[in-house]
Amino acid sequence: MQVRKDEMTSNERMAAYFDGEEVDRLPAMPMVDSFGPKLAGYEMRYKRLSAEYQVEVQKACYDLLGLDGLSIEYGLHGICQACGTVLNDPPDRTPSIDRYALESIEQVDRLDLDCVLRKNDPWIDMCMTACETSRIESIRPADTSSRPGATFLSIHLWRTWWRSWMPCASTVRSVSARREALSKPPCPHASNETGSVPNEGTGPV
Template identity: 30%
Template structure:
């Protein structure tokens, strides 16, 4: 089938500013999850991406120039703060870094944990420096943001995920003590990001309904996430984005209660159901399958699935941003990412009657 790819009439910055004000825009915004997954596209290893300010900036700038997403950003990932606090992290040349050893094996060691100093500990300062440079280079055309792992995920990486999940039942008091330390570390990163003019988002994958019950989310994740979002609101004047991988339908209400402005939905859930339930309260982001559709699918598959998302989400009261349900996988053909962006131009243009799609 032949498609008409409508040319953008606005810069990403113009589009998102108008979008935020409820004004007419030329097309539905689109911001796939990029970051380290596209480092190889621009001639860099994943290892170098995580250890070089120059590489971080180069990947961000070239990602914007190549794909023209409606926002660009990166952060220390889920491993950055745990590593800075003493957890072991393995960096291979071209795969996602992973936690190899928790910072503490027993709560008798909790005294050695201190909230992270983002300017001195680990690699966090690389990301802050690179974000400032990137913002200086791109902010005239596109909004630059950052994200950081939430307190629950950080705590699980400091303690060891299996042990920490057992603690929610068997050692609640110490789990909360560890979460207090984790929360302060996340707040320290939030403050540093806000100091350079950015609004940080939060990612809390280990707190999904795939991992814990909604009851445990309410007790062990929600209050700490709320403190983080409250700080973002205090520093920036508005809420930010929360992404939780996996199934989250049972905790959508809790996620909204945290004070977020944007809810980023994993592809395992239905964005149409989210719109019906909470589209009047938060902007929806999502949720094309990054693996089966974007990486492994054809261009036609990407257009089809993106169109489905647009049909379901385009009229959400608080807005809709087309995106992937999680990170674009490492090794994805860049033409597939361009196809997702083009889907917003084909099916999300203000020239299109959505009822005719």
């Protein structure tokens, strides 16, 4: 298999892409949240400790994988944690849920969506700070990467609750509990075994 060499730098490629011009290949900007720290030589917990560590991991993946941009990831657990769901903090894997924010569907009115504002949510504040740090580094005159022309032109913050509402809802209240609460009893006019709908008291037509 012949590997085609890039004809543009990352900055040239992303600038052309955003301007609607022709590029030498599709930009590569995968979400590296699930493997980035390991690739950079750290435990998975490392990126969760500070905005600076998030940026460090992203930059390492940018260099090692030849990416065209950074993706600071708020994650599917972000909104549930802000709403009160308790996550564990394993050193070398992705966190999972210890306790859901809602014990019953009747408690949904307790949720205050102001909890996801930056001033109220430490995690979104950390992610935003990482984005801001990356943007500052991207406009420095000197390259911040070992790759020529690499200055992190494209930086994205993935805020997943508006594009993945069902997975996010499943982190505030368990899937099985929500399914049970939302399930409806069989319709009294459901068809019988023969497939016909019973005629209740209307008599012959």
